[in-house]
Amino acid sequence: SKAKLFDQNTDVKTSFKDVAGLEGAKEEVQEIVDFLKNPEKYTSLGGKIPKGALLVGPPGTGKTLLAKAVAGEAKVPFFSLSGSDFVEMFVGVGASRVRDLFKQAKEKSPSIIFIDEIDAIGRARGKSNFSGSNDERENTLNQLLTEMDGFGTNTNVIVIAATNRADVLDKALMRAGRFDRQIYVDLPDVRERKEIFDVHLRPLKKVADELDTDFMAKQTPGFSGADIANVCNEAALIAARKGKQAVGKQDFLDAVDRIVGGLEKKNKIIT
Numbered sequence: 001s002k003a004k005l006f007d008q009n010t011d012v013k014t015s016f017k018d019v020a021g022l023e024g025a026k027e028e029v030q031e032i033v034d035f036l037k038n039p040e041k042y043t044s045l046g047g048k049i050p051k052g053a054l055l056v057g058p059p060g061t062g063k064t065l066l067a068k069a070v071a072g073e074a075k076v077p078f079f080s081l082s083g084s085d086f087v088e089m090f091v092g093v094g095a096s097r098v099r100d101l102f103k104q105a106k107e108k109s110p111s112i113i114f115i116d117e118i119d120a121i122g123r124a125r126g127k128s129n130f131s132g133s134n135d136e137r138e139n140t141l142n143q144l145l146t147e148m149d150g151f152g153t154n155t156n157v158i159v160i161a162a163t164n165r166a167d168v169l170d171k172a173l174m175r176a177g178r179f180d181r182q183i184y185v186d187l188p189d190v191r192e193r194k195e196i197f198d199v200h201l202r203p204l205k206k207v208a209d210e211l212d213t214d215f216m217a218k219q220t221p222g223f224s225g226a227d228i229a230n231v232c233n234e235a236a237l238i239a240a241r242k243g244k245q246a247v248g249k250q251d252f253l254d255a256v257d258r259i260v261g262g263l264e265k266k267n268k269i270i271t
């Protein structure tokens with residue numbers, strides 16, 4: 001079967017309302033929204049609009065969500081691919097895939113390109129533990145750098161990349177005119193976890209009145225946004241299995257136990 005080159009979404013519905021917490025990061029990406037909506041305003045004094053931003057933070061903290069919200073807020077197409085998809089690719093495909101991606105994004109500009117897990121492509125050259133061909137990975141990385149350098153000042157395509165391993169990235173990626181802005185997306189604190197619970201309770205049909213999201217936030221230290229989304233979903237399934245009419249506090253606590261159990265297992269495998 002022919003591998004999909006990349007995803008393309010020309011009608012992104014995600015907005016900043018869907019992203020709970022992350023106030024600092026949202027403020028920083030708001031600027032990207034403004035650049036995309038109103039480029040002339042920013043270039044009027046000779047300034048150059050940045051080409052790339054790097055979202056850095058642990059897994060499940062909302063990096064993909066935030067990048068998508070930038071496209072949704074600016075009402076521009078969202079092109080995305082994941083660095084890890086390159087791991088299984090045949091020789092020569094990576095670079096041409098990057099070339100096609102940029103070509104499409106330029107045709108539909110203003111637009112966003114999102115590259116998840118950029119560390120799979122962008123590890124420091126010569127220091128790879130990449131499982132595929134190292135030459136192939138370097139060719140792909142070089143093509144990415146070439147494309148970003150080739151952007152004219154008024155191309156109006158902004159590349160957002162995400163990683164939880166900024167330390168392994170090739171320094172060439174962070175040079176001026178490439179991913180020269182780094183935005184930190186951290187695990188949520190207790191107040192942010194409450195906000196994330198509030199967002200993810202919205203789609204649940206019925207939640208018992210007793211549920212206190214302040215309390216739930218206190219029960220979930222160390223949880224990412226993705227973990228909390230998972231808790232809410234599990235709680236709804238647990239309640240439904242018991243034939244309940246509403247999702248109650250005990251269902252959420254049982255869901256937390258189940259997620260904690262899963263996290264402990266995952267950590268055991270890693271260490």
Ligand code: ATP
Pocket residue numbers: 018019020021022058059060061062063064065066116162164196199224225226227229
């Ligand atoms: P990874 O590094 O694993 O790719 P990520 O940082 O890109 O993770 P997302 O894929 O954006 O994380 O998050 C997964 C899901 O978790 C989101 O689709 C959303 O449902 C939920 N989520 C994560 N962070 C938040 C947040 N800040 N607000 C609301 N929901 C969140």
